[in-house]
Amino acid sequence: MTSPLVTILDDEPEIRRILTSTLEDAGFRTQSFARAREFEAALNRMTPDVCLVDLSLPDTDGLALVHRLALEQGAAVIIISGRAQVQDRVTGLELGADDYITKPFDPAEVVARVRARLRSGPRLAAPASDTARFSGWTAHFDRYVLEDDAGSETPFSHAEGEVLRLFLDSPKRLISRAQMQEALGGAAGESFDRAMDVRVSRLRTKLREDPKNPRLIKTIYGAGYIFLGDVDWG
Known part of the structure; x- marks a missing residue:
């Protein structure tokens, strides 16, 4: 059985390194990106199970990207951001994110949140019809x-x-x-x-x-x- 694929979109190399290492140690496949343009192009050839998205991106508005992912891709999206204000959390959820994690974060918590998103899918897919x-x-x-x-x-x-x-x-x-x-x-x-x-x-x-x-x-x-x-x- 193929391991779930988690994509990481963050312009900070150290954040990408930490998340990649932690998630792969936990048994996930990963693909990481520093730019939204690269990430969106890659969606044409892959279907991630969970997308980790930073809001402070150099080439696009992170919230707008989250909204497109949620509506157009039907993707499970977890925001990872340094924006800790309540309004940022609420806006992210209103635009379609499934979860919101603030920086600095515990890598083990990210793994737990990803697993929670993946666990929710099969339980909600019981009906044979869509x-x-x-x-x-x-x-x-x-x-x-x-x-x-x-x-x-x-x-x-x-x-x-x-x-x-x-x-x-x-x-x-x-x-x-x-x-x-x-x-x-x-x-x-x-x-x-x-x-x-x-x-x-x-x-x-x-x-x-x-x-x-x-x-x-x-x-x-x-x-x-x-x-x-x-x-x-x-």
Whole structure:
């Protein structure tokens, strides 16, 4: 079985060296890049399992790249950045990142976060179909788009897709934050809760929900979420 491929995009040679060494010692394959242009060109000939992306890149805006990766590639993206402000974290998650690690970091933590992302994939891929219909919408998980009855399409990110698939797999059942953490991976705590809140909020917007009275994704305060639509896979 081929080892998972992790790509590293960071303009600091020492960061690339540390991450490459640590991840390969942990059994991963790696490809590292100093420039976004080189990295994006390489995506035409490879499909990484996880992308580690620095935000402070010399040839492009890191946040814009994260957004393109999440929407166009459907890639799992972990931001590694020296930007430690809460707003940077929130923006990164809103643009489609799956996780956010601040510099300086413990290399062992990066390995743990990568493994968490990889563990989440198979659990969310149980349905044989990549298409689900519900409440006037069709979710195409192979193309990462939501399609309404009129045929208008709205893209969603890999991270949003994980949450949506979790809801569609268990309609009309309470999903606690603990269950979300177990299914999606990542460390429990305020950071994870905030990431889930951001992703649910983005999904509600794309499903044209009334934020004050959503009809599909209901928040059960102190308990979790419940998806109220009927779901047809296939």
